[in-house]
Amino acid sequence: MSRLTNHLIVISFDCLSALDFPLLRTLPHFKTILEKGSYVEKVETIYPSVTYPCHTTIVTGNYPNRHGIINNTLLQPGRSSPDWNWYRSLISGTTLYDEAKKANLTTAALLWPVTGKANIDYNLPEIFPNRPWQNQIFISLRNGSPRYQWDLNKRFGHLRNGINQPELDEFVLESTVHTIKTKKPNLLLVHFTDLDTQRHDYGFSSNEAIAAIHRHNDRLGRILAALKESGIYENSTIVALGDHSALDENMALHLNVLLHTEKLITINAKGKINNWKAYCKSCDGSAYIYLKDRNDSETTTKVKELLDSLLVNPEAGIEKVLSGDEAASKGADSSCVFMVEAKKGYYFLEDVQGDYVKKITREDVLADPKYTLACHGYSPEKPEYSTIFMAAGKGIRKKTIVPQARLIDEGPTLARLLGLNLGNTDGKIIEELLTLTDNY
Structure with missing residues (x-):
């Protein structure tokens, strides 16, 4: 199967909603993606529409009861802070990054959920200390790529303030830019949570949420600039997506x-x-x-x-x-x-x-x-509750608008861009978005 792109950059803006399109169209870097590429107006999320199941669906093309991540946290009645579904071993079946590794592609992931101890070349997993005796840096090092993470913490650790936002996303951004410039991965998965945090804390349409979307626009701009500076922009595909909306x-x-x-x-x-x-x-x-x-x-x-x-x-x-x-x-x-x-x-x-x-x-x-x-966590059948998917660059048609797709369709679509196959998935390729060069 032919590869449609050399570098696939997948940026998840947690809690980005289809209702955000009017604002995104006014922001320069989101506007660039929308005008140079294609997008889905409304993406139907999964049930329950919470972050860890959603992100696992994005990289598997399957519903939660098939990939096994059926909630953010584990069923641990009585525990004040239940453990999260942090580890790749909890996912049933293959993932986008597994198939990329099998194809000898270079992989990187920054705070992508459910990647603890995953076989990813440059991995900074989303995991946090959940016991009094645990330490953030140590638990991250232990469950990702130690040398890579140690270097990122040495360079950019001063930007962090625990897991507080927007400082955490600033750390992830600088780490992403550095990774693009120094590693030039074929597959890069990045997860930003600033908007999700602000919506939880202040409300969906709050000034704080709007400010987070503006910060995300700046982050997207920095990533686009890094791709150009590293010389891989013309051979890259940039995907910006949400995992769920909020109410x-x-x-x-x-x-x-x-x-x-x-x-x-x-x-x-x-x-x-x-x-x-x-x-x-x-x-x-x-x-x-x-x-x-x-x-x-x-x-x-x-x-x-x-x-x-x-x-x-x-x-x-x-x-x-x-x-x-x-x-x-x-x-x-x-x-x-x-x-x-x-x-x-x-x-x-x-x-x-x-x-x-x-x-x-x-x-x-x-x-x-x-x-x-x-x-979030609500049924995808709730009105005004869709998320988004937009893409531009190699392998993506220009100025194509797809009215509707499902979160389960994103995995097969991303895999197709890299010439990979996730197997018999619940979702299907969104072919209208792609410049397909064969009959797959």
Whole structure:
């Protein structure tokens, strides 16, 4: 299969929405991509539409229940800070970077989710210390490319302020520019999270979110300049994409409080979970309901009755309840017993004590990162909830607008640009975007 480009630069602007197009068209570097290349007006995300499943779908072309990353974090009831799906070993099947390596292409990834210990030549994985005794630099070095990371930290580590934004993205940007100039990778995956952070903390259309989009435009400009300075611009393809959109909310739902009331969760004197029969695992705008014993029909009935009662209560914040099979048919985790969708304005948390519904204020957000004023994780069927895909350069048609595509279509499309094949994927190549030179 012929290769359409020599260098594929994939830039993920976490939480970039189709609703951002009017602004992007006014910003010089996004405007360059839109005018010189092609784009998809509305990209349908996946369910649940959270960052780690989304980014794994982008590099596999498959839905979560097939690639195995069905949520950001693991099911660990009672743990105040659950572990995340950090490691490549948790992904089922192949990925874009695996196939690139097999084809002897040079690969690089900067803060791309679920790349811990991946076989990537230059890898700075997205991973953070989740235990008091862990150290950020050490845990990153241990799970990525040590020499490469050590050099980046020596050069640009002063820009970081832990994982706070926008400092983290400034570190990633300088690391990206340096990587382009010194490594000239055939595949480069970059993940920026500044916009996602601002939308969580201040709201979808907040001044802070708008400022983050302007910063992203500047970052895109620096990357384009680096490609030109390194002499590979004419043989490169630049892809800018989002993984999901977001919706404003200010009401948190705590289903585990009700499960505790029903004695399906028990806690000790310190309020910590010591046993559970059913548990609500948040995906922000949606949630999985898991049973400790999938064959526990009595608990299943109890949970269903509870959810049915909430569904008919307009104040309960529940829009829809799916069975495990229905969730699986939408690409979500088939091992859940139910999947619950929040109404617009609501999202799920995992607290076991307190009120079922809590109104969120800016003061709450400042006090505790679990509180947000906009989030994602909702069903892709929610209105005005699409994300974006734009591309320019080698292998991309000029001035082509595709009305609609799916996040699952991006993996096969990216693979085709590099002359690779991800196999039998859920998604298909968006051929309208490409200057195909054979009949593939």
